[in-house]
Amino acid sequence: MQESELDRERTVVSGLYERLDTLRAETEERLTRVRRESVGSNHQARSERDAFARLYEDQLVQLRDVDARLVFGRLLLEEPVDGTDHRYIGRVGLRDDDQRSLLVDWRAQQASAFYQATANERMGVRARRHLTMNGRQVVRIDDEVFDESLLDGDASGEHVQGEGALLAALTAQRTGRMHDIVATIQAEQDRIIRSDIRGALVVQGGPGTGKTAVALHRAAYLLYANRQRLSASGVLVVGPSSAFLRYIEAVLPSLGETGVVMQTLGELFPGVEASTEDAPEAARLKGSIQMARLLSRAVRSRQKAPTEPQTIVVDNERLVVQPDLVQRALAKAQRTGKPHNVARVTFVKQALGELTDQLAAQLRAGGSTIDEADLRVLREDLRTSYDVRVLLNTAWLPLTPQKLLQDLYARPAWLAELTPRWTPAQREALLRDRTAPFTVSDVPLLDEAAELLGDFPGRADPASRERERQRKRDLENARAAIRNMGVQGLVSAEQLADGFAEQEDRGTTAERALADRSWTYGHVVVDEAQELSAMQWRVLVRRCPMKSFTIVGDIAQVASAAGATSWDEALSPSFKDAWRLEELTVNYRTPAQITREAERIATEAGLPITPTRAVREGDWPIRRVAADAAGLPAAVAEAVAHDRSVDAEGTLAVIATSAEVEAVAAEVRARFGDAAARGAAGLTRPISVLTGYEAKGLEFDAVVLADPAALAAESVRGAASLYVAMTRPTQRLTLVEV
Numbered sequence: 001m002q003e004s005e006l007d008r009e010r011t012v013v014s015g016l017y018e019r020l021d022t023l024r025a026e027t028e029e030r031l032t033r034v035r036r037e038s039v040g041s042n043h044q045a046r047s048e049r050d051a052f053a054r055l056y057e058d059q060l061v062q063l064r065d066v067d068a069r070l071v072f073g074r075l076l077l078e079e080p081v082d083g084t085d086h087r088y089i090g091r092v093g094l095r096d097d098d099q100r101s102l103l104v105d106w107r108a109q110q111a112s113a114f115y116q117a118t119a120n121e122r123m124g125v126r127a128r129r130h131l132t133m134n135g136r137q138v139v140r141i142d143d144e145v146f147d148e149s150l151l152d153g154d155a156s157g158e159h160v161q162g163e164g165a166l167l168a169a170l171t172a173q174r175t176g177r178m179h180d181i182v183a184t185i186q187a188e189q190d191r192i193i194r195s196d197i198r199g200a201l202v203v204q205g206g207p208g209t210g211k212t213a214v215a216l217h218r219a220a221y222l223l224y225a226n227r228q229r230l231s232a233s234g235v236l237v238v239g240p241s242s243a244f245l246r247y248i249e250a251v252l253p254s255l256g257e258t259g260v261v262m263q264t265l266g267e268l269f270p271g272v273e274a275s276t277e278d279a280p281e282a283a284r285l286k287g288s289i290q291m292a293r294l295l296s297r298a299v300r301s302r303q304k305a306p307t308e309p310q311t312i313v314v315d316n317e318r319l320v321v322q323p324d325l326v327q328r329a330l331a332k333a334q335r336t337g338k339p340h341n342v343a344r345v346t347f348v349k350q351a352l353g354e355l356t357d358q359l360a361a362q363l364r365a366g367g368s369t370i371d372e373a374d375l376r377v378l379r380e381d382l383r384t385s386y387d388v389r390v391l392l393n394t395a396w397l398p399l400t401p402q403k404l405l406q407d408l409y410a411r412p413a414w415l416a417e418l419t420p421r422w423t424p425a426q427r428e429a430l431l432r433d434r435t436a437p438f439t440v441s442d443v444p445l446l447d448e449a450a451e452l453l454g455d456f457p458g459r460a461d462p463a464s465r466e467r468e469r470q471r472k473r474d475l476e477n478a479r480a481a482i483r484n485m486g487v488q489g490l491v492s493a494e495q496l497a498d499g500f501a502e503q504e505d506r507g508t509t510a511e512r513a514l515a516d517r518s519w520t521y522g523h524v525v526v527d528e529a530q531e532l533s534a535m536q537w538r539v540l541v542r543r544c545p546m547k548s549f550t551i552v553g554d555i556a557q558v559a560s561a562a563g564a565t566s567w568d569e570a571l572s573p574s575f576k577d578a579w580r581l582e583e584l585t586v587n588y589r590t591p592a593q594i595t596r597e598a599e600r601i602a603t604e605a606g607l608p609i610t611p612t613r614a615v616r617e618g619d620w621p622i623r624r625v626a627a628d629a630a631g632l633p634a635a636v637a638e639a640v641a642h643d644r645s646v647d648a649e650g651t652l653a654v655i656a657t658s659a660e661v662e663a664v665a666a667e668v669r670a671r672f673g674d675a676a677a678r679g680a681a682g683l684t685r686p687i688s689v690l691t692g693y694e695a696k697g698l699e700f701d702a703v704v705l706a707d708p709a710a711l712a713a714e715s716v717r718g719a720a721s722l723y724v725a726m727t728r729p730t731q732r733l734t735l736v737e738v
């Protein structure tokens with residue numbers, strides 16, 4: 001029975017691959033045709049041709065990317081649709097020449113029953129089948145039957161769907177890269193993935209519950225369901241480190257989505273790439289909302305009238321400028337409520353007006369006659385005079401965010417003046433050399449400063465307005481080209497317009513978004529969101545004023561000094577109560593034996609953990625070894641060697657405190673050579689040596705923990721660090737105790 005079913009599926013699946021090959025051949029042919037097209041010197045036609053060529057190339061890449069595991073599921077329907085009661089679910093949708101559906105995209109409404117149906121809630125489905133593939137060949141089928149009339153006695157309806165396929169995915173060896181989970185998304189995850197795009201959705205869950213996987217699949221789903229809106233504005237994915245982004249970067253392309261922007265928190269301000277962290281005290285301070293008030297005061301204090309009358313010389317005329325004159329201009333500019341650099345235009349205009357009047361009055365008193373034309377000349381003389389420039393710049397200097405922040409950190413007297421209620425220790429924490437590179441915690445401050453300062457007059461803005469106009473022209477041209485070529489439905493105007501833009505060096509949506517601080521995204525995904533400070537939230541909300549967010553994290557895993565202690569505390573300043581919470585409870589990563597111990601230690605340390613239910617018991621108990629006189633690094637290397645003897649192929653992470661990590665890495669490197677590496681570089685090697693913070697969000701077949709007690713004592717949030725470290729393995733955990 002099984003054998004003949006397998007054969008039957010093989011026939012269907014090879015038909016689907018045939019269709020994929022046909023589509024590929026057709027796209028290749030279109031590409032060849034479009035490349036051959038002679039367009040002469042007509043610029044518009046050439047640009048269109050090149051854009052189409054690019055598009056077809058992209059489609060070919062996409063068709064190639066979905067080849068692996070093209071199809072992974074089948075529903076047996078209660079009511080036939082289009083003459084068939086079978087519905088196949090895959091990475092993309094495929095239709096035959098008569099537009100009949102052959103394969104349904106996993107994100108389509110018609111696929112939702114594949115993830116949601118249960119014996120109690122059948123959603124029009126009699127049975128669900130998981131197909132496991134090896135290359136293009138079906139090698140295994142797993143059935144869940146909801147309609148009892150199909151059964152010969154066996155019960156069904158277990159709460160984990162497609163157990164065989166799921167367990168195979170969970171116990172598969174890790175590669176150092178995250179994979180998609182389309183074939184085995186579970187019902188509680190699917191509900192989150194398909195949840196409405198509007199508003200902020202918070203996904204709280206313990207380690208290994210699939211928060212990252214769910215967030216990425218949700219991004220792919222939202223792009224599919226809101227293609228038009230999101231392809232123009234883009235989706236931003238924010239993760240804690242570049243190692244983490246590298247770990248997850250292949251997931252969205254494997255789901256056919258390539259245009260998503262991924263950034264770490266240190267990269268959110270264009271032109272600055274921060275990766276170093278501040279000491280905890282400075283990080284906490286810089287992350288707190290009082291920095292917003294401080295920056296606002298700092299900017300305001302750069303708008304200052306002189307205390308004494310100033311004498312300036314213009315056109316050989318000595319002019320005594322009263323502080324009042326400058327004060328009036330300041331007040332007028334401040335009343336506009338505009339950012340510093342923009343309001344400066346009003347300040348200068350007002351001050352020059354009064355100075356011109358004063359100069360004219362003085363000249364008239366000396367016997368000169370001054371008419372309208374003379375006034376214009378006087379004003380110009382004043383505007384270009386060195387003395388006037390010094391006077392006006394002293395009162396209101398145009399500023400860059402970088403300069404403002406560097407001054408604030410490097411001028412203790414000014415900082416003290418601005419922070420009368422701070423303690424000396426707090427001020428001390430901010431002080432540093434003007435040339436020191438910006439840290440991750442400085443990035444939101446630069447962004448805040450940029451908001452307060454505004455663009456330099458005459459810079460940036462016209463360019464972005466021109467970009468918008470050009471985008472509109474591109475879209476109109478793309479629509480016309482699609483109509484002319486009769487390829488409606490095959491390509492979207494947005495995709496084609498991206499092609500024009502790239503051709504002309506104007507950049508795709510993603511590239512334009514990256515370069516433009518004022519870009520607003522259609523949706524933002526934030527991973528490890530519990531780590532974000534109040535100031536970081538402010539930046540992200542500026543990047544998506546519609547507040548369409550997917551926020552995933554685990555409050556119990558907070559490791560950064562400026563991180564949150566509750567979602568309410570973290571989110572209410574920016575989102576008020578306009579966010580909804582979903583929880584994930586099943587741990588797909590860590591075996592139960594390890595999960596139990598990690599949760600026990602975390603609970604004892606008082607962490608607010610969300611207990612998880614591990615889907616499998618695991619084959620290996622936690623191994624505990626003691627470091628002897630030879631020291632910790634040697635004991636760790638020995639523990640690694642022992643683990644390699646159990647499984648020589650898998651990925652392994654050594655996790656140690658910042659104080660020990662280099663010594664441990666040196667020993668491990670000495671013993672295992674190029675198979676091991678320190679830091680993010682190790683993620684492509686079998687053995688990586690990481691700190692607790694670097695290990696966040698990652699997973700490995702095995703973990704060797706160097707001195708867990710030291711890890712727990714490392715910082716105020718050390719217990720969380722230990723909890724994170726213990727929950728990284730999918731198979732084995734070794735604790736090397738001192």
Ligand SMILES: Nc1ncnc2c1ncn2[C@@H]1O[C@H](COP(=O)(O)OP(=O)(O)OP(=O)(O)O)[C@@H](O)[C@H]1O
Nearest residue numbers: 181184185186207208209210211212213588589697
């Ligand atoms: N439905 C699923 N099918 C197959 N694998 C899954 C499923 N859900 C989660 N996983 C796997 O479980 C592991 C943990 O997932 P993920 O990294 O998304 O968890 P997390 O909640 O973000 O964890 P952490 O908080 O520890 O960073 C990953 O290997 C992921 O692929």
